[in-house]
Amino acid sequence: MKAKLSAFFAKDGAQKLLASLLSIVIGLAVGSVVVLIVGLANPAISLRGAWEGIRLIFAGILSTGRDAAGSLTWGFNPTSMGNMLFRATPLIMTGLSVAVAYKAGLFNIGAPGQYLMGTMVTLMVALSIPTTVVPPALVWLIAFLAGCLAGALWGALPGLLKAFLNINEVLACIMTNWIAANTVTWLFDISNFKNLVESTKSGYIYKTTYNGVATAKLGLDKLFPGSQVNGGIIIAIVLAIAMYILMNKTTLGFELKACGSNRHAARYAGIKDKRNIVLSMAIAGALSAAGASLYYLSGNTEFFWSTYQSLPATGFNGIPVALLAVSNPIGVIFSGIFMSMLDIVGLQLTNLTAYNEYITDVIIATIVYLSAFALVIRLMISGRKKRRMAQGGKTAEPPAPEDEDGKGGEPA
Amino acid sequence: MTFLIQQTLLYAVPLMIVALAGVFSERSGIINLALEGIMIFGAFVGVLFVHVMQTAGVFDEAKAAGDWIALQGFELLAMLAAAVMGAVFSLLLSFASINLRADQTIGGTALNMLAPALVLFLVRIIANQNTLQMATGDAASWFMIKKTTLGYSRTDDLGFLGNTFLHKVYLATYVCIILFIILSIILYKTRFGLRLRSCGENPQAADSLGINVYKMRYAGVTISGALAGMGGFVYALTSANCTSNGDVAGFGFLALAVMIFGNWKPLNIAGASLLFGLFKCVAAAYSSIDINGDGVYLLAQAGISSHFYRMLPYLITLIVLAFTSKKSRAPKAEGIPYDKSSR
Numbered sequence: 001m002k003a004k005l006s007a008f009f010a011k012d013g014a015q016k017l018l019a020s021l022l023s024i025v026i027g028l029a030v031g032s033v034v035v036l037i038v039g040l041a042n043p044a045i046s047l048r049g050a051w052e053g054i055r056l057i058f059a060g061i062l063s064t065g066r067d068a069a070g071s072l073t074w075g076f077n078p079t080s081m082g083n084m085l086f087r088a089t090p091l092i093m094t095g096l097s098v099a100v101a102y103k104a105g106l107f108n109i110g111a112p113g114q115y116l117m118g119t120m121v122t123l124m125v126a127l128s129i130p131t132t133v134v135p136p137a138l139v140w141l142i143a144f145l146a147g148c149l150a151g152a153l154w155g156a157l158p159g160l161l162k163a164f165l166n167i168n169e170v171l172a173c174i175m176t177n178w179i180a181a182n183t184v185t186w187l188f189d190i191s192n193f194k195n196l197v198e199s200t201k202s203g204y205i206y207k208t209t210y211n212g213v214a215t216a217k218l219g220l221d222k223l224f225p226g227s228q229v230n231g232g233i234i235i236a237i238v239l240a241i242a243m244y245i246l247m248n249k250t251t252l253g254f255e256l257k258a259c260g261s262n263r264h265a266a267r268y269a270g271i272k273d274k275r276n277i278v279l280s281m282a283i284a285g286a287l288s289a290a291g292a293s294l295y296y297l298s299g300n301t302e303f304f305w306s307t308y309q310s311l312p313a314t315g316f317n318g319i320p321v322a323l324l325a326v327s328n329p330i331g332v333i334f335s336g337i338f339m340s341m342l343d344i345v346g347l348q349l350t351n352l353t354a355y356n357e358y359i360t361d362v363i364i365a366t367i368v369y370l371s372a373f374a375l376v377i378r379l380m381i382s383g384r385k386k387r388r389m390a391q392g393g394k395t396a397e398p399p400a401p402e403d404e405d406g407k408g409g410e411p412a
Numbered sequence: 413m414t415f416l417i418q419q420t421l422l423y424a425v426p427l428m429i430v431a432l433a434g435v436f437s438e439r440s441g442i443i444n445l446a447l448e449g450i451m452i453f454g455a456f457v458g459v460l461f462v463h464v465m466q467t468a469g470v471f472d473e474a475k476a477a478g479d480w481i482a483l484q485g486f487e488l489l490a491m492l493a494a495a496v497m498g499a500v501f502s503l504l505l506s507f508a509s510i511n512l513r514a515d516q517t518i519g520g521t522a523l524n525m526l527a528p529a530l531v532l533f534l535v536r537i538i539a540n541q542n543t544l545q546m547a548t549g550d551a552a553s554w555f556m557i558k559k560t561t562l563g564y565s566r567t568d569d570l571g572f573l574g575n576t577f578l579h580k581v582y583l584a585t586y587v588c589i590i591l592f593i594i595l596s597i598i599l600y601k602t603r604f605g606l607r608l609r610s611c612g613e614n615p616q617a618a619d620s621l622g623i624n625v626y627k628m629r630y631a632g633v634t635i636s637g638a639l640a641g642m643g644g645f646v647y648a649l650t651s652a653n654c655t656s657n658g659d660v661a662g663f664g665f666l667a668l669a670v671m672i673f674g675n676w677k678p679l680n681i682a683g684a685s686l687l688f689g690l691f692k693c694v695a696a697a698y699s700s701i702d703i704n705g706d707g708v709y710l711l712a713q714a715g716i717s718s719h720f721y722r723m724l725p726y727l728i729t730l731i732v733l734a735f736t737s738k739k740s741r742a743p744k745a746e747g748i749p750y751d752k753s754s755r
Contacts, residue, residue: 034530034533038533038534038537042537107517107518109521161730161733161734165733165734165737165738166737166738167730167733167734167737168672168737170445170517171665171668171669171672171729171733172730172733174662174665174668175669175726175727175729175730175733176726176730178662178723178726179723179726179727179730182719182722182723182726183719183723185719186717186719186720186723189719190717308719308722309661316525319521319525320525323518354537355533355537356532356533356536356537358529358530358532358533358536359529359533361525361528361529361532361533362526362529362530362533364525364529365522365523365525365526365529365530366522366526368518368521368522368525369504369508369519369522369523369526371518371522372508372509372512372514372515372516372518372519372522373508373512373513373514373515373519376512376513376514
């Protein structure tokens, strides 16, 4: 049994998993420490309040509120669970977007812009095709695909700038993000999609249900009553699996990864590196936009159109999702769900304690920071194992092959 | 014209000093993508310092007596606090990228996410809202230098230069310009500057000549953090009325673009940041700009959407980068963790 276990830990994938889990634990611990320090420094927060905050950070998803006596109650909360899956949908997609680009050697910080472009085109298409003529399911499909296409084109832009003009894709992505934010605001401002019917709130676009378009629930609402969950999560999981197959089992995926490892060597081997850079950014853009489409086509979400001063956090959070999953598309499913769980935890903290939801962003940032030196953590894990073997007097196994993803995949 | 120059300087000076922050880091071989995050953190620390000092009433007497020299000292102290904490915050980046040889892009991104999260978390607890403001008064009444503060009467005409550079200005702007000049000279004309730059070009060669690459890189990133933190506070003071809300409107990233456009050279950066300051100014105040003073607001009457003006700085950045990036010469060793054993 022990031998089996150590063989498992010698595996590359297992070490990556362990490093990610370690990052999560450290991230949560850092969040708890911040909560504790603030609790001690702030006279308005009692030690009991701080302890409640810490417990919510670790298990907020299982919180069911407070009982009559004022203490926290715990248990299976179908609303939280369902909302977690619903919010995970766009996160998985933006995470996939960043992961695919990262495998191809590009750091896609442009996910927010691609997400916004997808949002805009999806909403415009879904609201402008009359459902009296075209069946709603078909409108849904057209809107989804149109959104993806818009995202792909927007994503291809920094790709083109990188491939042909040698502009750093990080900088190009940041600029296109803000250009997208302004464009979206501009086009919605002159459009007639602004919600003027419900006068209680201003600045929002119509929900897609206004035109009778909404993602099918597929029975998930029965499983998680009271939540917003719908079939989108299943589409996201299917797309993640499709990306896994594309990256690992096809020639195209191999070429993209080859470009990511060493662009010049790939070109020497006859791979069209410029085409692949543009293509991988286009795929990444389409994935981000698909996340936006799935989120806003759900029918119960509204888009605040005057967005020129802020970029959607969902786009940026694709980065920690991808990093936590070590850019593995299957891993992205789980890390996406984990990130949305943190979202729910943040809401519970705001609702139930004196703390607010921004602490979860601190936790996420810590996890990203740790994943920056994931390689070191992995070396530490394998180093400890080797030392223990040497002490046991056994002949050490040949060291696990050095992982190239963390090192070779980094953008120049 | 006076208005245009003053507004342009307000935007250009933080950009300039933060872009120089980028230069110090990148010339030592570390990509500092975290400029935005450090600015946000510096702005928060500076504003918090002002807030705490005001609550404690330390400068109340000086304010009541109209002792503007003491108030300017208060402003300089806040800048210093922001710089020190910016430097401390940047240690997170240097530790990860120098000692742990981490991916610098990801490390910078982490700091960019950490800063607004931490700042908003604390601001919400301190101020019970999403913006931390000064405890009393506003930036203009406490820190702005006006004709009257300098002893002139309201009706005196100081001439074009006097009106532009002595009336309704902040001392911080000039401090930044002087610092910019001093630091540029240090970077190019001193032994320390030469050593710093050599670590960004060929660290192995530098090491073989007895230069401690790790120390130099720590120095580069720490100076960078101090400048970016101070720049963040200067931005908050001059453009955001001394408030902190976990946002500096993408100035850190614009500064990165300015740095690349300026080819990592201080003089070019000064020019580039003036250009960007002008576009930022046009974007922010196009409707009230009267270029030749004849009462015709040309830009507002041109019939171009305000959205277009807001987009302009970013669009121009991309276009300018498209034309200059072929020639751009980044420090050779930037982004590569230094490993003594590799060749």
